[in-house]
Amino acid sequence: MATSKVTTANFDEVVLKSSTPVLVDFWAEWCGPCRAIGPILEDISNEYGDKLKIVKLNTDEESAIAIKYGVTSIPMLNVYVNGEVVKTIIGAKPKPALLKELEAFI
Numbered sequence: 001m002a003t004s005k006v007t008t009a010n011f012d013e014v015v016l017k018s019s020t021p022v023l024v025d026f027w028a029e030w031c032g033p034c035r036a037i038g039p040i041l042e043d044i045s046n047e048y049g050d051k052l053k054i055v056k057l058n059t060d061e062e063s064a065i066a067i068k069y070g071v072t073s074i075p076m077l078n079v080y081v082n083g084e085v086v087k088t089i090i091g092a093k094p095k096p097a098l099l100k101e102l103e104a105f106i
Helices: 011-016 032-048 063-068 095-102
Strands: 022-027 053-058 076-081 084-090
Touching: 011 022, 011 053, 022 032, 032 053, 032 095, 084 095
Parallel strands: 022 053
Antiparallel strands: 022 076, 076 084
C-alpha cells in the first residue's frame, strides 16, 4: 500500500480517527531531504502498510496543520496513535534508522 496524501479536509478522519498508527510525513516540494526519504517511506508503506499507515502532508499547501503541530523543520515525521502524537522524527534518515525508530509500531 503506497503512501497517500492528506489535507486539512481529511486530516481528522484519516489521521486522528485511524484505528491503526499513522505516520504523517510533513514535507514540501522544494525540500531536497523530503524528496530523498519519499521512496524510503514508500518502501516502508509497502512492507508494513497493514500495521502502519503512512500519509504525506504538503506544508506549503496545508500550513494550518503544520503550524498546529509545530512543524518548524522538514522533513518531520509524526506518528499518531489514537489521535495523539507519540513520536516525532526530524530530518531525513536512511531506511534502517527509520525502521529502528518505528519498530514499536511495525
